[in-house]
Amino acid sequence: xxxxxxxxxxxxxxxxxxxxxxxxxxxxxxxxxxxxxxxxxxxxxxxxxxxxxxxxxxxxxxxxxxxxxxxxxxxxxxxxxxxxxxxxxxxxxxxxxxxxxxxxxxxxxxxxxxxxxxxxxxxxxxxxxxxxxxxxxxx
Numbered sequence: 001x002x003x004x005x006x007x008x009x010x011x012x013x014x015x016x017x018x019x020x021x022x023x024x025x026x027x028x029x030x031x032x033x034x035x036x037x038x039x040x041x042x043x044x045x046x047x048x049x050x051x052x053x054x055x056x057x058x059x060x061x062x063x064x065x066x067x068x069x070x071x072x073x074x075x076x077x078x079x080x081x082x083x084x085x086x087x088x089x090x091x092x093x094x095x096x097x098x099x100x101x102x103x104x105x106x107x108x109x110x111x112x113x114x115x116x117x118x119x120x121x122x123x124x125x126x127x128x129x130x131x132x133x134x135x136x137x138x139x
Contacts, residue, residue, distance in 0.1 A: 018057035
């Protein structure tokens with residue numbers, strides 16, 4: 001089961017954090033079709049957020065066809081976003097793990113690594129702030 005972590009300082013809406021974390025779990029294969037998501041009550045107890053926020057996130061995931069509510073039973077995963085190349089035992093993941101080890105040995109911290117990866121993703125995939133020549137706030 002996924003455990004949501006809410007970062008109130010991130011600037012990202014709480015419901016979107018839940019959506020993003022659920023999608024990440026789906027991409028990594030941590031959630032599989034048929035798995036039950038935590039109830040709104042469980043998420044509220046763990047994160048101290050409004051139940052309507054959880055329900056809004058689950059509605060968004062439902063709208064995208066990723067989950068389905070079953071009245072009286074809960075909300076269940078409908079489909080996965082996992083790819084074999086992203087599996088825990090994939091060569092690509094092993095290469096990335098080795099690279100992050102080298103980055104740590106070179107003195108980079110988590111935020112440095114995240115910024116570097118985000119910049120490269122923006123360069124290679126386009127559409128991000130670095131590709132547009134602006135910072136993350138559009139300035």
